[in-house]
Structure formats: structure tokens, C-alpha cells
Amino acid sequence: MTDHVDALVPFSPDRPKTRLSDTLSPAERRDFADAMVTDVLAALEVAGFAPRVLTTEPTGRDVPETVDDRPLTEAVNAALDAHDPGPESPLAIVMADLALATPRALARLRGSADVVIAPGRGGGTNALLVRHPEFRVDYHGASVLDHLRAARDLGASVREVDSRRLATDIDEREDLAEVLLAGDGAARDWLVEAGFRLATGDGRVTVVREV
Amino acid sequence: MTDHVDALVPFSPDRPKTRLSDTLSPAERRDFADAMVTDVLAALEVAGFAPRVLTTEPTGRDVPETVDDRPLTEAVNAALDAHDPGPESPLAIVMADLALATPRALARLRGSADVVIAPGRGGGTNALLVRHPEFRVDYHGASVLDHLRAARDLGASVREVDSRRLATDIDEREDLAEVLLAGDGAARDWLVEAGFRLATGDGRVTVVREV
Numbered sequence: 001m002t003d004h005v006d007a008l009v010p011f012s013p014d015r016p017k018t019r020l021s022d023t024l025s026p027a028e029r030r031d032f033a034d035a036m037v038t039d040v041l042a043a044l045e046v047a048g049f050a051p052r053v054l055t056t057e058p059t060g061r062d063v064p065e066t067v068d069d070r071p072l073t074e075a076v077n078a079a080l081d082a083h084d085p086g087p088e089s090p091l092a093i094v095m096a097d098l099a100l101a102t103p104r105a106l107a108r109l110r111g112s113a114d115v116v117i118a119p120g121r122g123g124g125t126n127a128l129l130v131r132h133p134e135f136r137v138d139y140h141g142a143s144v145l146d147h148l149r150a151a152r153d154l155g156a157s158v159r160e161v162d163s164r165r166l167a168t169d170i171d172e173r174e175d176l177a178e179v180l181l182a183g184d185g186a187a188r189d190w191l192v193e194a195g196f197r198l199a200t201g202d203g204r205v206t207v208v209r210e211v
Numbered sequence: 212m213t214d215h216v217d218a219l220v221p222f223s224p225d226r227p228k229t230r231l232s233d234t235l236s237p238a239e240r241r242d243f244a245d246a247m248v249t250d251v252l253a254a255l256e257v258a259g260f261a262p263r264v265l266t267t268e269p270t271g272r273d274v275p276e277t278v279d280d281r282p283l284t285e286a287v288n289a290a291l292d293a294h295d296p297g298p299e300s301p302l303a304i305v306m307a308d309l310a311l312a313t314p315r316a317l318a319r320l321r322g323s324a325d326v327v328i329a330p331g332r333g334g335g336t337n338a339l340l341v342r343h344p345e346f347r348v349d350y351h352g353a354s355v356l357d358h359l360r361a362a363r364d365l366g367a368s369v370r371e372v373d374s375r376r377l378a379t380d381i382d383e384r385e386d387l388a389e390v391l392l393a394g395d396g397a398a399r400d401w402l403v404e405a406g407f408r409l410a411t412g413d414g415r416v417t418v419v420r421e422v
Contacts, residue, residue: 019414105373119375122385122415123392141411142392162316164330164378171414174333181334181353200352203230203382204333 007049007092008079010072011037012056023173032190037096039185046103049092054079073139085130092129097170099179099187105165114156118166119144127166132156176207218260218303219290221283222248223267234384243401247381248307250396257314260303265290288347296341303340308381310390310398316376325367329377330355338377343367387418
């Protein structure tokens with residue numbers, strides 16, 4: 001655990017969290033997305049990663065960043081080209097909206113396989129660790145299935161990280177309840193400050209906003 | 212891993228999966244719920260548990276069962292009373308709709324603590340292992356928070372199992388996509404047979420039904 005593993009955190013400050021537009025104003029979405037990426041970067045550092053933001057425009061953060069305004073898949077693949085991952089030089093790619101991610105959950109990405117993958121809800125790929133030089137990403141559609149298939153086609157060994165915390169990306173209103181339930185960082189604080197509370201009923205817990 | 216751990220699987224054949232009534236007929240919901248409990252029981256057995264169905268009416272299954280038609284919380288607490296769990300005689304309580312549960316994921320419940328808890332989406336408690344004689348359940352509302360608090364109040368040690376597979380209970384239409392994405396048992400087969408397919412768009416993957 002002494003060697004730091006490079007980790008890329010894709011971030012789009014220009015169009016943050018559009019699927020939350022029914023719940024938060026554009027400025028609020030920007031602030032909330034900012035709080036989430038703060039939590040993810042902090043958890044990565046504690047877990048022994050060296051994080052770098054892959055951002056569509058400069059963030060002004062005190063963290064290494066690569067600015068690339070291309071769509072997610074193209075920008076990540078360009079970063080994989082540049083990094084040229086191998087067994088001794090893995091590259092992790094961790095989504096910026098994993099507001100429940102803890103250092104312990106993120107450390108599980110360091111498992112030994114050519115490709116370590118943490119599936120997200122709805123078929124997404126929320127976190128990856130790549131040790132195979134030819135593995136490339138495609139974040140469209142049910143990307144987790146495509147990534148598993150791509151790894152198999154390369155003959156790469158695969159390990160799946162079965163983590164609720166890494167599976168929970170925060171995209172929609174109902175996801176905010178998960179942050180209130182299990183988050184403990186800046187994103188949770190932001191929601192509480194903004195007046196969000198848990199609302200319990202018959203089914204899953206949801207949120208209400210008290211202003 | 213040689214000693215079997217008793218595991219209780221609450222099941223309601225009389226009112227199965229009402230939150231899927233927009234998607235499946237009553238008979239289909241019964242069949243699908245049946246396929247899910249089949250998967251959960253099989254995975255528990257492979258993981259070294261001795262499962263028992265806690266059912267609101269006789270199931271006709273070739274598995275030990277306790278019939279108790281009271282609501283979930285009361286029936287589970289009666290079973291805890293009867294079992295009197297302790298360090299050497301734990302009792303697991305595993306929901307019947309964890310269609311993604313694998314033996315590997317379920318084995319993580321056997322971690323050493325007085326109360327081992329696998330949170331579900333939306334604040335639920337999808338799986339528990341109880342070694343403390345005084346711990347009782349309350350499945351209403353954000354039960355995971357109540358259970359963590361109850362364990363703390365008893366001075367019980369707690370371990371949280373961070374598992375996407377155990378966090379994913381299948382209650383609503385959107386959950387069906389998770390079964391198609393990551394299930395590999397009777398529940399997945401049932402959905403495929405019934406014509407369900409993954410549908411990819413901009414956000415999370417959903418399902419369509421081709422009849």
C-alpha cells in the first residue's frame with residue numbers, strides 16, 4: 001500500500017448533473033457536484049491513490065488536472081493511451097459522483113487482476129482499475145457488460161468489486177436519499193445545509209426539502 | 212465454514228411484490244417472487260447456511276419452513292426470540308428478493324461482529340446476521356439506521372457489509388434491469404422467458420418487454 005496508484009476522476013463542471021434539474025438549480029447542481037468530487041478525491045487519497053481530475057474545463061482546484069473537453073469515453077481513452085497501463089503502472093478511473101465512496105471501498109479496486117471493475121446501478125461502470133495496456137473504455141449504454149466483454153476479448157483477467165458504495169452514483173433525486181443515509185462528507189453536509197431530509201413511507205426512503 | 216449457520220428467509224406468497232403491479236400480473240408476480248426465493252435459498256446453501264423460509268402461508272417447498280402470518284417485523288422478532296442468538300448460534304435474516312445474491316456475497320455476512328448488516332437501497336436492511344441475544348428488528352422506514360442505532364444502544368459490535376449484490380432488492384420495475392444485468396439464476400431466466408430485455412438510453416439501463 002506504499003506505492004500510490006494513479007487515479008483519474010472525470011469531471012464536467014460545465015454541465016453538472018442534468019438529471020437533477022428537477023430538484024436543484026443549475027448553481028446548486030454545480031455546488032453539489034463540487035462537494036461530491038471533493039469527497040471522492042479525499043477518499044482516494046486516504047486509500048493510497050494519487051488522484052488527477054480529468055476535466056472539461058479548468059477547475060481551479062489544488063489537485064493535478066488534465067483538461068480535455070471531449071466526451072467522456074474519448075477523453076478517458078486518450079488518458080489511457082498516454083498512461084499506457086501495465087502490471088506495475090495501473091490506472092484507476094473513478095467517477096466523480098460516488099458520494100458514498102469510502103477509502104475502504106476504493107481500496108478494493110486495487111485487487112489483483114488485469115481489469116478490476118466496480119459496476120454501478122443501471123449498467124454503469126463506476127470505477128475501474130486497468131493494468132492491461134490494450135483495454136479501452138466505452139461508457140455508452142450498459143457499459144459494464146461491454147467492459148466485461150472487452151476484457152474477455154483481450155484475454156485479460158477480471159475482478160468485479162461488489163460494493164454498494166461504489167455502485168451508488170448520484171444522478172437522480174432518489175439517489176440523494178442514499179447520500180443522506182450513508183454519506184459522511186461534503187456532499188452530505190451540502191444536502192443537509194440545503195434543507196434536504198429523509199422522508200420515510202411504505203417503500204424506499206426518499207427526500208424532502210425544507211426551505 | 213463447516214458449521215452451518217441458520218438463516219431465515221421471510222417470504223409472503225400471499226401478497227408478492229405489489230410494487231411490480233405496473234409491470235407484472237398477480238400470477239406473474241407470484242412466479243417471479245418464487246424464482247427469486249429459489250435463487251436466494253440456493254445461494255445460501257452454497258454459502259454454508261442452513262436456510263429456513265419464514266412464510267405467511269405454507270409454500271409446499273422442500274425446505275424447512277416456519278409459518279407465521281404476522282407482519283414481517285413481528286414474525287422475525289418471534290423467530291429471534293425462539294432462536295435466542297449468541298456468539299456460537301447466530302441467526303441470519305436474508306430477504307427473499309435478493310436476486311443478485313451470490314454465495315460469495317452472502318458469505319460476507321458471516322463476518323465477526325455481534326450484528327452484521329447489509330444495507331439495501333433506500334434505507335432498507337436486506338440481510339442481517341445476529342449474534343447478540345437482545346437485538347431485535349424493526350423493518351419500518353429507514354430500518355438500516357434504526358438497526359445500527361439499536362445495535363449501538365445494546366453495546367453490540369457492528370459490521371457493515373458493503374455489497375451491491377446484497378443491496379439490490381428487487382421491488383420496482385427499474386430493479387428488473389439489475390437482474391438482467393447481473394443475475395444468473397432462476398429469476399433472470401424467468402424474466403428472459405417472459406420477454407424482458409435491457410433497453411439502453413442516456414441514463415441508467417431499463418427494461419422493455421417483447422411479447
